[in-house]
Amino acid sequence: MTQERPFDLLNSVIGKKVIIRLKSSMSIRGTVKSFDAHMNVVLENAEELEDGELKAKLGTLLLRGGNIIFVSPV
Amino acid sequence: MTQERPFDLLNSVIGKKVIIRLKSSMSIRGTVKSFDAHMNVVLENAEELEDGELKAKLGTLLLRGGNIIFVSPV
Amino acid sequence: MTQERPFDLLNSVIGKKVIIRLKSSMSIRGTVKSFDAHMNVVLENAEELEDGELKAKLGTLLLRGGNIIFVSPV
Amino acid sequence: MTQERPFDLLNSVIGKKVIIRLKSSMSIRGTVKSFDAHMNVVLENAEELEDGELKAKLGTLLLRGGNIIFVSPV
Amino acid sequence: MTQERPFDLLNSVIGKKVIIRLKSSMSIRGTVKSFDAHMNVVLENAEELEDGELKAKLGTLLLRGGNIIFVSPV
Amino acid sequence: MTQERPFDLLNSVIGKKVIIRLKSSMSIRGTVKSFDAHMNVVLENAEELEDGELKAKLGTLLLRGGNIIFVSPV
Amino acid sequence: MTQERPFDLLNSVIGKKVIIRLKSSMSIRGTVKSFDAHMNVVLENAEELEDGELKAKLGTLLLRGGNIIFVSPV
Incomplete structure (x- = not known):
């Protein structure tokens, strides 16, 4: 395992804008x-x-996490 | 993890109207x-x-939770 | 979590009629x-x-629970 | 939870005929x-x-249980 | 639960021929x-x-078990 | 359960060629x-x-295991 | 189990370029x-x-791991 972890990205975007790509070919900003x-x-x-x-x-x-493909800071 | 948590939103809408988007491209209010x-x-x-x-x-x-994409207060 | 819980609804419909919507766009009463x-x-x-x-x-x-979208008392 | 349970139905059909509806729109008797x-x-x-x-x-x-929609005694 | 169990069938076909129906509408013998x-x-x-x-x-x-619909001795 | 186990096959093909059939109708060698x-x-x-x-x-x-239908030594 | 493990590959590509094939027939580099x-x-x-x-x-x-088919170093 790495010392930096993927969820650190989510912590860093609290209060900030993201685009979330969903499995149902839909995106939410x-x-x-x-x-x-x-x-x-x-x-x-x-x-x-x-x-x-x-x-x-x-x-x-x-948004339920299971529908997410990726989360990307804008 | 954040101190405020996603399920706080559900707690705050008890007794209130929401729209729920389902995986089967159906919405329920x-x-x-x-x-x-x-x-x-x-x-x-x-x-x-x-x-x-x-x-x-x-x-x-x-409604079974596994079908939900998102829950949004109206 | 709320004090009243979703499964209370199932308890209250024992012996009563419901409509169950399934993922396979099928309904059972x-x-x-x-x-x-x-x-x-x-x-x-x-x-x-x-x-x-x-x-x-x-x-x-x-009926296997995993196929259910929702259960609704008639 | 109810005192009678769904799996009681399966117990009661050992040695008896059932129809099983599968997710793949196929039925087996x-x-x-x-x-x-x-x-x-x-x-x-x-x-x-x-x-x-x-x-x-x-x-x-x-038959793997995960494929089953419902089991019904004939 | 029954005393005889489904996996007994698998035990009984070690060294024998079966047909396995898969979810991807494919069968393997x-x-x-x-x-x-x-x-x-x-x-x-x-x-x-x-x-x-x-x-x-x-x-x-x-073969990964999760792909199986059923296993049947030939 | 059998004494020989399915994962023994994977152990026996370390360093050897296999074909892996995936759910997405794709094969990898x-x-x-x-x-x-x-x-x-x-x-x-x-x-x-x-x-x-x-x-x-x-x-x-x-390759994530969840995508695999089967692994076959060449 | 083998002594070398699949996640060793991920450890070895920290800071390096990969192509990730996703279930939704999409690739990300x-x-x-x-x-x-x-x-x-x-x-x-x-x-x-x-x-x-x-x-x-x-x-x-x-990127949520559940969407991944494979990860390949470029």
């Missing part, structure tokens, strides 16, 4: 409020994106 | 009565939505 | 005889529904 | 010889059914 | 050399079948 | 360097095969 | 920053590839 060990994430000001364009404003949401 | 650690949720006055429009009234239901 | 912690459910007088119409009479059956 | 806690089931004189009609005779088989 | 608690199976002289006809000779192989 | 209890495998000189023909040279790779 | 026992990986300077060609620059990202 929002500000990370909290996360847990299952990668469940609460986002604020979340927006659904399609081909990088805004599709819908979703507000605050709790 | 309803009032949260209870939830557990698997994200199983009981909704009251639940409604099935299609493209944001009411498709069917479902009444009270117990 | 029947009377709940028993359930367990995996949401495995035994139904009596079960009927398969398609678009709300009766498709087949299935009698008594043991 | 046969006589239950044994089962375990994962719902793995051994059937004897098993037959594959398609739209309720006999498609193939399969003889004895061990 | 071969002689069982060993198995474990996950239903991982080593087959010898394995053959891939399509509609009951020989499609390819595969020799010895280790 | 390569020399086994190591494996673990999840059937994660490191292959060297790995090649992607399509209908038995070489499609791409992949070099060294770590 | 990037420099490994960290990983954990679930094969969650943080990549830097990540790029999405389609048929080996650059499709999008993704920057830093945390």
